[in-house]
Amino acid sequence: MAERVVVVGAGFAGLETVKRLEKVLRPQLEDGSVEVVLVAPNDYMLYLPLLPQVAAGVITAQSVTVPLPRAVKRAHRLPGTVVGVDLEQKCCVVRKISGEEIDLPYDRLVLAPGSVTRQFDIPGLEEHALGMKNLAQAAYLRDHVLAQLELANAATDDAERAARCRFVVVGGGYAGTETAACLQLLCEAALKRFPRIDPGMVRWTLIDIAPRLMPELGKRLGEQALDILRRRGVEIKLETGVSEVTDESVTFSDGEVVPCRTLVWTAGVTSSPLVKNLGVDLVRGRLKVGADLQVEGHPGVFALGDSAAVPDLTQDDPEAICPPTAQHATRMATTAADNVVASLRGDALTQYKHHDLGLVVDLGGSQAVAHPLNLELKGAPAQVVTRGYHLFALPLMRTRARVVANWILHLFGGDDFIRIGFLADRKATVDEFEGTTSYLSRDEIRARAS
Ligand SMILES: Cc1cc2nc3c(=O)[nH]c(=O)nc-3n(C[C@H](O)[C@H](O)[C@H](O)COP(=O)(O)OP(=O)(O)OC[C@H]3O[C@@H](n4cnc5c(N)ncnc54)[C@H](O)[C@@H]3O)c2cc1C
Incomplete structure (x- = not known):
């Protein structure tokens, strides 16, 4: 009987793991x-x-996907x-996209x-916050923002x-900062279609x-990013949280009540x-x-990427764990x-150690900030490095070509600011979009086994 390795998830970590396994285990797979x-x-x-560029309409949704039928051989x-x-x-319960549930035993996992988006116990947050973790959310957010402008234009x-x-x-990490920056530019450009709105x-x-x-950028570059955004008119409030959300307002922790219909929530992730x-234990x-x-106490079960707390061996602090970034997820896949x-062959395991290459x-x-290899860049040079980095990091040649074609089209052709509308009648909560409620509890898993 073949030994079965099950890989859960086809993101940065999962896909790269499969590609590496296909390479190293080619004779055994054949x-x-x-x-x-x-x-x-x-x-x-x-x-x-x-x-964020999909939400802003700079790139089409399809362009940021790497098709598995091409990548997995x-x-x-x-x-x-x-x-x-x-x-x-040693068994996974898989719910197929048809809804059917099957058992999938494994030898290695x-x-x-x-x-998923980390939510807090804030009144109204669960019902009203919009996340930014997948294509559906990006498409929804774009439609929602354009719809607000359209409705504002029509409002009496x-x-x-x-x-x-x-x-x-x-959320002032890269996800929130890029989302605010890109969507603010979308609104600025879209205003020509909405003459009744005062800019x-x-x-x-x-x-x-x-x-x-973005503390990971360092003090100077973080301040430069802040400066660029403030000069563009993005208001930035630091040391401020959210205490309540309704469908018509957001209340900040300093007591300010902001009448608004859009709250984008990118304040961290959780596994x-x-x-x-x-x-099992979480950190x-x-x-x-x-x-x-390897998961402690479970030989043959490995975890990596955003879902795992992997010790950061480049730091002196023994408690340090690798940050949840694509850069780490991709590199962990090799290990x-x-x-x-090695575990299939009974060999010794290696340890993951990677020095961050920057952000x-x-x-x-044309605006960006970049911190590659300890260099500090801003403005156009940073944007060249940023876009070059993404092209380098995209796993397939055809995906790179599509992204470049989109950038060029957007540069010369602009945007038509239309709403796709597919998701208009869907309940737009983070839980709904990220499917966080569809999992089996420990008791349900045990009941299946008995
Ligand atoms: C808006 C945004 C901007 C970002 N920008 C950067 C950046 O500039 N640089 C950077 O380094 N990082 C960035 N990140 C973070 C980076 O994308 C993540 O750290 C990275 O995606 C983690 O890789 P992963 O493989 O662990 O998870 P993911 O890439 O999220 O992949 C997880 C995969 O698992 C699948 N999956 C989930 N649950 C299950 C299940 N139960 N069964 C089967 N499959 C499942 C999902 O569908 C997905 O395909 C950004 C993140 C966001 C949201």
């Missing part, structure tokens, strides 16, 4: 002694760092979601289901018009509880509910693993795949 099964709900890997693909894992019985009541033109983004009325506010934007229901909401990416192979942040148009 003679049938090993089988690799990739379980993922979508037939593409999503290049998340370009999501020898592994078996199972379209579905792993809704539970029985670590004792690689968990790479990424993260000044207070309603002002509220619809007010947008709040929570001064459209206000974007980016807030964060921390005293600085997938799948990981939380495993019943800061992520699965506790060793530097060899994960090599350690799966790039696209602020829309």
